[in-house]
Amino acid sequence: MFDGNSGNYRQEVITNDGFWPDVDLMEFQKSRALPTNIDADFLADALLNTITEINGELTSVKNQHHAKGYHHAADVPGVQRNGRNALCAQYLKAVFARAKADLLGEYSSIVNRAPNSQQESPELRNRLLAESALVIRNMKGLKRATVRMI
Known part of the structure; x- marks a missing residue:
């Protein structure tokens, strides 16, 4: 379960592009209640990928x-x-939400145990992706929703 209550977190800073803030792996693990039994290198790579996407x-x-x-x-x-x-x-909220959403799809294959339906549900993943998207829209000066003619 994503309870984040056990073990040690790893202090590692992912250096960003010079404009956006650097991203602290430990802050990600703690703020998004990620268990410490997930390999820290795997988490750092997930953050790196998400940072690249969001920077774009x-x-x-x-x-x-x-x-x-x-x-x-x-x-x-x-x-x-x-x-x-x-x-x-x-920025960090958008990165952390999207990175956790991406990890949810991988989580059950990483940790050998029965999945927790509340913590690993498609609904949670969708909420995290929506959280990230809403924050990005706000950063761009857009409203929560817009209507465009197709």
């Missing part, structure tokens, strides 16, 4: 901030908590 989706956001003279997401003005601004917090 946020190219326009990065370019907008660069045009305003902000060369690091951490420099963009806004609400802050413990030295982290809203843009960086949103």
